[in-house]
Amino acid sequence: GAGVSQSPSNKVTEKGKDVELRCDPISGHTALYWYRQSLGQGLEFLIYFQGNSAPDKSGLPSDRFSAERTGGSVSTLTIQRTQQEDSAVYLCASSPRRSYNSPLHFGNGTRLTVT
Amino acid sequence: QQQVKQSPQSLIVQKGGISIINCAYENTAFDYFPWYQQFPGKGPALLIAIRPDVSEKKEGRFTISFNKSAKQFSLHIMDSQPGDSATYFCAAHAGNMLTFGGGTRLMVKP
Numbered sequence: 001g002a003g004v005s006q007s008p009s010n011k012v013t014e015k016g017k018d019v020e021l022r023c024d025p026i027s028g029h030t031a032l033y034w035y036r037q038s039l040g041q042g043l044e045f046l047i048y049f050q051g052n053s054a055p056d057k058s059g060l061p062s063d064r065f066s067a068e069r070t071g072g073s074v075s076t077l078t079i080q081r082t083q084q085e086d087s088a089v090y091l092c093a094s095s096p097r098r099s100y101n102s103p104l105h106f107g108n109g110t111r112l113t114v115t
Numbered sequence: 116q117q118q119v120k121q122s123p124q125s126l127i128v129q130k131g132g133i134s135i136i137n138c139a140y141e142n143t144a145f146d147y148f149p150w151y152q153q154f155p156g157k158g159p160a161l162l163i164a165i166r167p168d169v170s171e172k173k174e175g176r177f178t179i180s181f182n183k184s185a186k187q188f189s190l191h192i193m194d195s196q197p198g199d200s201a202t203y204f205c206a207a208h209a210g211n212m213l214t215f216g217g218g219t220r221l222m223v224k225p
Binding site: 004031033035040041042043045048050055056091093100101103104106107108109 | 121146147149151156157158159160161164166204208210211212213214215216217218220
């Protein structure tokens, strides 16, 4: 079946512009996560959704970052007034249920470059 | 604060050798410890996982060793192959979140 789909795969934007990153999770997966991976670094947690609600927004690095999820499916991560330090690969993952051993299924990410 | 420390950052192993990656944690609330494998241009994918009440789990050439008292766990890749060349991440689960280590870039030379 189809995996997690992210778009665009690459995005180059000028400093100060807003960007929207999209994630289509696997159908039926109720949990959705956003992570950020900087060059050569680990995965930094950004936000978690259970259904449409986001009980944990603790990882969002600043108020320029926001995310929403509609219909328990598609999620959008928005970065306002982008800065060069926002350059990274943004990964989305979904999981079929809210359980400790439920594996995360990652998309291939959106590579964001802020010039 | 990095809650899961992973080492080494990079590793070069000859084909047929054993690759060993180590992780350490401090948060005793962690209740599940998966390892993810990531190839260039792809998202990470679950490789193998262990619960803290088990000391070892083996799946094919991949083995997790877990030391609860030391709060350490490691991934062993036996008979390493060039196709194993990838970045490996350990992770630890608590609440609704996975916390990842910094990653290890493994290169297996033919």
